[in-house]
Each structure stands twice: as C-alpha cells, then as structure tokens.
Amino acid sequence: MSNLTTLGANDLRAVHEDIRRRYQAFAERKLKLNLTRGKPSSKQLDLCNELLSLPGADYMAGGVDTRNYGELQGLPELRAQLAPIFGVSPDRVILGDNASLSLMHDAVVYSMLKGTVDSDKPWSRESRVAFICPVPGYDRHFSICAQFGIEMIPVPMLETGPDMDAVERLVAADPQIKGMWCVPKYSNPCGTVYSNETIERLAKMKTAARDFRLFWDNAYAVHHLTAERIEIANIDELCARHGNPNRAFIFGSTSKITFAGAGVALFASSKDNSAWYLKNMSMRTIGGDKVNQLRHLRLFNSNGGVAALMDRHREILAPKFEQVLETFEKVLGGTGVAQWTRPKGGYFISLEVLDGCAKRVVQLAKEAGVELTPAGATHPLGKDPQDRFIRIAPSFPELAEVTEAVQGVAVCVLLAATEKLLQSHAG
Numbered sequence: 001m002s003n004l005t006t007l008g009a010n011d012l013r014a015v016h017e018d019i020r021r022r023y024q025a026f027a028e029r030k031l032k033l034n035l036t037r038g039k040p041s042s043k044q045l046d047l048c049n050e051l052l053s054l055p056g057a058d059y060m061a062g063g064v065d066t067r068n069y070g071e072l073q074g075l076p077e078l079r080a081q082l083a084p085i086f087g088v089s090p091d092r093v094i095l096g097d098n099a100s101l102s103l104m105h106d107a108v109v110y111s112m113l114k115g116t117v118d119s120d121k122p123w124s125r126e127s128r129v130a131f132i133c134p135v136p137g138y139d140r141h142f143s144i145c146a147q148f149g150i151e152m153i154p155v156p157m158l159e160t161g162p163d164m165d166a167v168e169r170l171v172a173a174d175p176q177i178k179g180m181w182c183v184p185k186y187s188n189p190c191g192t193v194y195s196n197e198t199i200e201r202l203a204k205m206k207t208a209a210r211d212f213r214l215f216w217d218n219a220y221a222v223h224h225l226t227a228e229r230i231e232i233a234n235i236d237e238l239c240a241r242h243g244n245p246n247r248a249f250i251f252g253s254t255s256k257i258t259f260a261g262a263g264v265a266l267f268a269s270s271k272d273n274s275a276w277y278l279k280n281m282s283m284r285t286i287g288g289d290k291v292n293q294l295r296h297l298r299l300f301n302s303n304g305g306v307a308a309l310m311d312r313h314r315e316i317l318a319p320k321f322e323q324v325l326e327t328f329e330k331v332l333g334g335t336g337v338a339q340w341t342r343p344k345g346g347y348f349i350s351l352e353v354l355d356g357c358a359k360r361v362v363q364l365a366k367e368a369g370v371e372l373t374p375a376g377a378t379h380p381l382g383k384d385p386q387d388r389f390i391r392i393a394p395s396f397p398e399l400a401e402v403t404e405a406v407q408g409v410a411v412c413v414l415l416a417a418t419e420k421l422l423q424s425h426a427g
Contacts, residue, residue, distance in 0.1 A: 009422070033371070035373075038395055039260060051299055055291065066294045073094050077297050078294075087237065117246060119211040132180035134187075152381070155167055161194035179215055185230065223347065225343060320394040337414065349391075351413070375387060392406070
C-alpha cells in the first residue's frame with residue numbers, strides 16, 4: 001500500500017472505503033481475541049508443571065525445615081542461584097512471594113512512612129514527592145505513584161534508554177525528585193535495552209535529593225526472544241564505583257520464568273539498603289514461602305538451570321512476536337501511518353499510530369472483537385498527550401489467535417488513520 005499521508009482527497013476516500021469494507025468483514029466474524037496483558041501462555045506454564053510435585057517428602061534445605069517460620073531473607077541456596085542473574089551478591093538478596101510489584105510497592109511505602117537510610121525524614125513529610133517516569137512505560141509503576149500522591153514527571157524513552165539529558169537536568173535541580181522507574185532491559189512496552197552509557201550516567205549523575213532512588217525493575221533479565229542473550233552494565237557495581245552505593249533498588253522475579261501466580265520475587269541492593277528493607281519487612285511477615293523457594297531451587301537444578309528453561313520459553317514466544325512484526329510490515333509497511341518496535345526480548349511491542357488515533361484504534365478493535373490495553377496506559381495517569389502509543393501483548397493467545405488479532409488491529413490502524421487524514425483534508 002502506498003504512503004497514505006501523501007494521497008489527495010479523492011484517492012484517500014477510495015482507499016478509506018476499501019479499508020472500511022475490510023474492517024466490516026473482520027468485525028462480522030465476531031471473534032473474541034485478547035492482546036491486553038503480558039501473561040505467559042498455558043504452554044509456557046506447562047514447562048514448569050514439575051513444580052506441582054515438588055519438593056516431595058524431602059522438605060529440608062541446608063538444615064532448614066522449609067515448612068516452618070524463619071529465614072526471613074529466603075533460602076540461601078536459591079538466593080545464590082538467582083543473585084548472578086541480577087548482578088548482586090547473595091548476601092544482599094531478599095526473597096519475597098510471587099510478585100516483584102509487591103516489593104516495589106512496599107519499598108515505596110517504607111520510604112513514605114519511614115524514609116530511606118539516606119533520608120532526613122519520611123517522604124510523606126516532604127512538601128511533595130516526585131518520580132521520573134520514562135514514557136512509554138509500565139502502567140503499574142504509574143499506578144503505585146498515583147496511589148500515594150507521587151507526582152510523575154515524564155521523560156522520553158530513546159533507543160538507548162531514557163533521555164538522559166532531561167533526566168540529569170531534572171534530578172540536579174529538584175530535591176523533591178526522590179525516585180525514577182527503570183525497566184533497563186527489554187523495557188515495557190518498547191523492548192528498549194538501556195545502553196551501558198545510559199546506565200553509567202544514571203549511576204553517577206548528581207541529584208539534589210541525597211535519598212534519590214532508582215527503582216530498577218529488571219523484570220525481563222533473561223527473557224530473550226532471539227539467540228542473542230543481551231547483557232547490560234551492572235547498576236549495583238556502577239553506583240558503588242561512583243560513590244552512590246545506596247542509589248539502586250533492584251527488583252526481579254521468576255513470575256515469567258516458572259508460574260506467574262506462584263513464583264519467587266526478589267529485592268536486592270546495597271548492604272545498608274538490604275538491612276533497611278529486611279527490618280521493615282520483618283514487621284509484616286515472619287518468613288516467606290520457603291516451600292515454594294525449595295520447589296524452585298530443585299526445579300532449576302533438575303532442568304539445566306534458568307537459561308535452559310528460558311530457551312524453551314523462547315521457542316514458544318518468538319513465533320508470536322515474529323507473526324506480529326510480519327503482519328505489521330505486510331499491512332502497515334510503507335503507509336506512513338504507523339511504526340513499531342522490534343524487541344529482542346521481553347513481552348511487548350510498542351505500536352505508534354498517527355497523533356490523535358490511538359484511542360480510536362482501541363475502540364475500533366474492541367468493536368471488532370479484539371481487546372487491547374487502553375490507549376494512554378503507557379503514560380502517567382493514563383494520559384498520552386499525543387494519543388499515539390498502543391501496547392501489543394502477544395504472549396498469552398495461541399499463535400493462530402495472535403495472527404487473527406494482529407491482522408484485525410492493523411486494519412483498525414488503517415481505518416483510524418484514513419478517518420483522521422480525511423478530516424485534515426476537510427479542514
């Protein structure tokens with residue numbers, strides 16, 4: 001298809017009518033398809049069904065009865081196995097239950113109520129608290145900020161990570177900027193990998209707030225979509241090297257490695273930060289689910305480790321992403337009305353449409369039987385000022401369903417775009 005943005009009004013109307021007929025034919029199929037959340041598929045979950053029979057009758061781990069209270073920090077053996085994935089030493093790792101989001105939430109709550117180890121007072125007693133939010137970004141990060149009245153300051157996401165010129169300028173000037181959300185590898189939703197230069201700048205930048213924290217959500221540390229296993233600079237080591245050892249709060253989990261609803265989450269940081277987190281955590285629990293931790297330890301040991309397991313995930317996931325990219329290229333390529341990311345890992349593709357069209361695309365898709373994440377979810381408070389970004393999540397449906405859904409989405413993009421362009425001609 002030719003570039004729609006260069007067509008005259010008459011040609012554009014003809015193309016629009018053809019696209020409208022294609023859309024109506026798709027809608028008449030009355031499909032029920034869903035591309036909303038980055039959930040593992042049932043086939044991926046089946047990879048770890050061995051967990052359901054573990055740990056068996058032997059519930060001891062290093063002399064610890066995993067059925068009982070205690071070991072608040074988590075089983076040492078599992079901490080030792082997960083620590084290298086996130087670039088920290090096992091003694092500074094704290095294991096939680098299934099969701100790293102819970103640990104992020106708690107870290108914000110502890111900071112608000114008690115302050116960090118570098119705070120003069122609890123954040124809740126500040127005149128205001130603000131976080132830097134790279135956009136497009138993760139809606140649940142933004143929801144935590146909204147829940148606690150934290151001001152969100154958006155900065156653009158570039159191919160190398162967040163716009164560091166903007167970040168450095170903001171944090172150096174404003175002592176009320178206390179944190180920044182970061183998904184440094186295969187980011188949600190763009191699949192961006194932070195460059196080593198970006199990570200070093202984050203580690204060494206001057207901040208007006210002495211208690212500034214990077215909320216380092218390394219959710220996709222091992223979630224590769226290609227044979228290339230991309231590695232990034234170690235934020236923990238760089239912060240220490242540049243005299244900011246307490247700057248990074250590191251989070252991760254096995255939620256998209258094993259069972260999403262029954263995984264193991266992780267917090268790691270400097271020695272002082274880990275002690276701070278563990279002290280606060282001790283007020284809400286006597287110990288985590290060590291039986292589940294032992295299950296994971298034995299699963300990884302019997303299946304060639306985390307890397308081998310993630311290769312099997314890739315075999316299931318990669319064809320779905322390839323299908324999305326192939327369809328977008330076939331249907332939208334050269335039209336001038338859309339562009340999209342080509343991630344090498346993670347769970348999402350970011351689709352950019354013409355300004356002012358994202359909500360319309362989502363509406364058209366819903367009316368045709370395809371559920372998409374709401375337009376604006378990639379921005380603080382659900383407000384994308386350009387109404388441009390749509391997150392595509394192809395992981396959960398079967399491959400055939402992904403194929404159908406994405407074909408429908410592509411037609412919706414064309415229909416919304418021709419509507420918008422015709423309005424421009426009429427104006």
